[in-house]
């Protein structure tokens with residue numbers, strides 16, 4: 001399996017990625033709302049039930065389904 005994205009990775013820091021959406025800094029990211037996470041993001045490539053999956057913003061690695069970043073976009 002591909003490695004999980006490290007929150008301290010430069011790209012993760014730049015995007016405000018956290019592996020657990022409940023740890024999002026709401027002051028820094030006021031657009032964050034409950035229910036937003038990688039699983040509910042349009043860019044997430046994991047299948048239903050997967051704990052992690054691919055994201056085009058983190059090529060070659062996996063993001064946590066429960067994670068979040070500031071590029072979150074609502075699934076159509």
Ligand code: SF4
Pocket residue numbers: 017037038039041042043044045054055056057063067068069070071072073
């Ligand atoms: Fe998660 Fe979406 Fe951000 Fe990718 S773009 S890390 S799937 S919230």
